[in-house]
Amino acid sequence: MKKNNTPLIIVWGAAGLSLLAGLLLTVHSLNGISRTQEILLKKANDIRELAGMRSQANRYHALLTAAVQYPAGSIPLETLARTTVPAQSMRLLATDITPSVPGWTAKKVSVEFTDIAGTDLGKLLDAGAIANPPWTLLECTLFAAATPGRVAKATLVFSTVERSSAGN
Amino acid sequence: MNFTTPTGWAHTAYGIDENGGQPILIKAVRRGRSLSFSKADSSETATPAPRTVLAACLFQRESFTRWLTAPIASSRKAATVFHSLLDIQLPFSVEDCEIALLGTMPTDDGTGTRGLVAGARHEDIEKKLEGLAQSGLDPHLLDHESIALWHQSLIEYAPVREESSPRVVIYLGSDRITLVADQSAVFLGALSLRQPEAEAIHRFLKSHFPDVPAITQFLWTGPGATLGTVESLYASLSSRWPGSSKIVHEPETFLARALAGRALTPCPTSCNLRSGLHLHPELARRQEKQPTLWGRACLASGLLLCLVNVVWLAAAQHRISETQASLKALAVEVSGSPRGIQVGQEVLAARRAMDQQTKTMEPFLAAVDGPLRDTLNTILFLATEEGLTIETLTLSRKNGVIHGLAPKFEQGGKLAQRLNGAGWTTSVERKVQPPGEEREAFVIGMERNREKK
Known part of the structure; x- marks a missing residue:
C-alpha cells in the first residue's frame, strides 16, 4: 500500500503546487493589467509627442535644404540701403555675428535712419526680403516726423544667415 | 452503508438474467443520451471489450429489501443509524452483509426519515458469483432483482400522474417467482415464491394493501409470462383484486434489459451489492486510479493556468518592449543622439535637443x-x-x-x-x-x- 501511495502523494503534491502557482500567477497578472495599461498609455503619449517633434525637425531640415541654394556670404545691408534710401540718413549701429547650425553663421545688424520717407523704408525692407540670402526685419522702433509720410527716426534690426567657408 | 456508484464510464452493458440455470443476455449500448438494446450471446461476454460492463443481480430469494424508519428528520443523520436499525431487524448480523441505501423520504408526520435498503449476505454473494463463474460470467455489478424489476416497470410503463392505484410486478421464471409491490411510484416491498400460487400472491398483496383498492395493476414479466399462464393466474386473483393485467413487451428479457439499462444510466436507486470484499477487480482498479486521475487533472489544470499566465505576462512584456523600442528609436532620431537614451528620459532628451535646435534655427525661422x-x-x-x-x-x-x-x-x-x-x-x-x-x-x-x- 505504501508503495502505491507514494506516487499518489507526489501527484497530489505536484497538483497542489501547480494550482497554487497558477493562482498566484493569476493574481499577479490581474494586478499587473492596469499597470501595464498605464505604461503603454504613457509610452503611446510619449511617441505622439516625439512624432510631433520629428515633424518639427523635418521642417527645420527642409528649411536648411532650401537654404543650400544661398551663395556663400551675404549682400551687405549697406549695399542694399544704398539703392533704396539716401546714404546720409543711415547710420550703422552694431553688427553681431554668432554661430548658427553647423556650417552657418547668423548676422544681426542694427541701423538707424533719420528723417527718412516711410516709402523709402518700405523699399529697403522689400529689397532685403528678396536678397539672397534675405535680410529679415527682427525689430523696429519708429518716431514719426511732423511731416506726414516721413519718419523722424527709425531704428531697425535685421538678421541674415551666411554659409560659412567650409560650406554646408 | 455506502451510496453505490454506477459504472458511468461504460458505454456498453450486458444484463444477465438466469432462467433454470440458463443465462438470458441483453446488450445495451449508449448512443448519446439514449440506449439501444439487442439480444446477445455468451460469446460476447467471454472477453468483454473495453468500457463494457456485465450486470447480474441477486434474486429476491438470495437477498432482502427493508424499509427502515429513524426518528430523525435529517436524512443525513438518519442514514448513520440505519445500519443499527437494520441489524435489529435482520435475523443475522448486518456485519455479514453488503448493504446499499437506495433512497430516503420523510415520514408522514415529518419528524422522522424512512430509508429503503437492499442487501445480501456475503455467503449469498459468493455463491452467486461462483454460480455465474461456472457459466463463464464475471459480472462487474450485482444489482437487486426486485429493485431492478420495479425500476424498469416505471420506465417502460410510467404511471399516470393522477394515478395512485397500486401496482404489482410479477416475474415468472422457471425456478422462481418474484413479486414487487408499488404505489404512486414508491417501492413498497417484494417477495420470492417457488411456485406461482394465487393464494400466496393474494397474501402478499393484502400485506401491503389491507384495504383492497378499487383498481390494482398487474404487470407480468419473465420467461414464464405466457398468455396462458398469466390468464390463468389473473383469473384467480382478479375477483379479489380487480383492475388491469398486462404482459410487458418481450417479458423474457425484461429483467436483463433492466440490469443492462441501470448499469449505464445513473439513478437514485442504483445498486451494486458486489462491493467491499467482493468488488470486481476492474472496478477496484478504477477506484484506485480515480484519486490519481483527479490528481493528474488538477496538476494539468494548474500547469495550464501557469502556462496561460506566463504567456500573458510574456505577451504584455513583449508589447511593452516593442513600444519602448519604437519610443527609443524615435527619440534617438529626433535628438540625433548616437548614444543610448535612458529609459524614461526619451521625451526629455528629445525636447532638450529640439530646444537647442530651435534656438540655432531662429535666423532661418525668422525669415519664414x-x-x-x-x-x-x-x-x-x-x-x-x-x-x-x-x-x-x-x-x-x-x-x-x-x-x-x-x-x-x-x-x-x-x-x-x-x-x-x-x-x-x-x-x-x-x-x-x-x-x-x-x-x-x-x-x-x-x-x-x-x-x-
Whole structure:
C-alpha cells in the first residue's frame, strides 16, 4: 500500500503546487493589467509627442535644404540701403555675428535712419526680403516726423544667415 | 452503508438474467443520451471489450429489501443509524452483509426519515458469483432483482400522474417467482415464491394493501409470462383484486434489459451489492486510479493556468518592449543622439535637443514665420488708409506698441482688429489727448499669439 501511495502523494503534491502557482500567477497578472495599461498609455503619449517633434525637425531640415541654394556670404545691408534710401540718413549701429547650425553663421545688424520717407523704408525692407540670402526685419522702433509720410527716426534690426567657408 | 456508484464510464452493458440455470443476455449500448438494446450471446461476454460492463443481480430469494424508519428528520443523520436499525431487524448480523441505501423520504408526520435498503449476505454473494463463474460470467455489478424489476416497470410503463392505484410486478421464471409491490411510484416491498400460487400472491398483496383498492395493476414479466399462464393466474386473483393485467413487451428479457439499462444510466436507486470484499477487480482498479486521475487533472489544470499566465505576462512584456523600442528609436532620431537614451528620459532628451535646435534655427525661422515686414507694411498701409498718425511704433517678433492719433478712436480699433487677424493679440486704449489736439489719441498693445516653430 505504501508503495502505491507514494506516487499518489507526489501527484497530489505536484497538483497542489501547480494550482497554487497558477493562482498566484493569476493574481499577479490581474494586478499587473492596469499597470501595464498605464505604461503603454504613457509610452503611446510619449511617441505622439516625439512624432510631433520629428515633424518639427523635418521642417527645420527642409528649411536648411532650401537654404543650400544661398551663395556663400551675404549682400551687405549697406549695399542694399544704398539703392533704396539716401546714404546720409543711415547710420550703422552694431553688427553681431554668432554661430548658427553647423556650417552657418547668423548676422544681426542694427541701423538707424533719420528723417527718412516711410516709402523709402518700405523699399529697403522689400529689397532685403528678396536678397539672397534675405535680410529679415527682427525689430523696429519708429518716431514719426511732423511731416506726414516721413519718419523722424527709425531704428531697425535685421538678421541674415551666411554659409560659412567650409560650406554646408 | 455506502451510496453505490454506477459504472458511468461504460458505454456498453450486458444484463444477465438466469432462467433454470440458463443465462438470458441483453446488450445495451449508449448512443448519446439514449440506449439501444439487442439480444446477445455468451460469446460476447467471454472477453468483454473495453468500457463494457456485465450486470447480474441477486434474486429476491438470495437477498432482502427493508424499509427502515429513524426518528430523525435529517436524512443525513438518519442514514448513520440505519445500519443499527437494520441489524435489529435482520435475523443475522448486518456485519455479514453488503448493504446499499437506495433512497430516503420523510415520514408522514415529518419528524422522522424512512430509508429503503437492499442487501445480501456475503455467503449469498459468493455463491452467486461462483454460480455465474461456472457459466463463464464475471459480472462487474450485482444489482437487486426486485429493485431492478420495479425500476424498469416505471420506465417502460410510467404511471399516470393522477394515478395512485397500486401496482404489482410479477416475474415468472422457471425456478422462481418474484413479486414487487408499488404505489404512486414508491417501492413498497417484494417477495420470492417457488411456485406461482394465487393464494400466496393474494397474501402478499393484502400485506401491503389491507384495504383492497378499487383498481390494482398487474404487470407480468419473465420467461414464464405466457398468455396462458398469466390468464390463468389473473383469473384467480382478479375477483379479489380487480383492475388491469398486462404482459410487458418481450417479458423474457425484461429483467436483463433492466440490469443492462441501470448499469449505464445513473439513478437514485442504483445498486451494486458486489462491493467491499467482493468488488470486481476492474472496478477496484478504477477506484484506485480515480484519486490519481483527479490528481493528474488538477496538476494539468494548474500547469495550464501557469502556462496561460506566463504567456500573458510574456505577451504584455513583449508589447511593452516593442513600444519602448519604437519610443527609443524615435527619440534617438529626433535628438540625433548616437548614444543610448535612458529609459524614461526619451521625451526629455528629445525636447532638450529640439530646444537647442530651435534656438540655432531662429535666423532661418525668422525669415519664414510671420515676417515682421508684413506687419509693419500692414500698419503703415492702414495708417495711410484710415488717416492715422503713427507717433511711435515699437515692434519685435514677440510684441509691439503703437502710439497714434486718429480722427476717431474707432479707427484705431480697426487697425487693432486687422492686426488680430494677422497673428497678433491686441488691446486698444484711449490716451490723454494732447492739449490743442483735435484728434483722438490711442495706444495699441500687441502680443504674438502664434509661435511657429
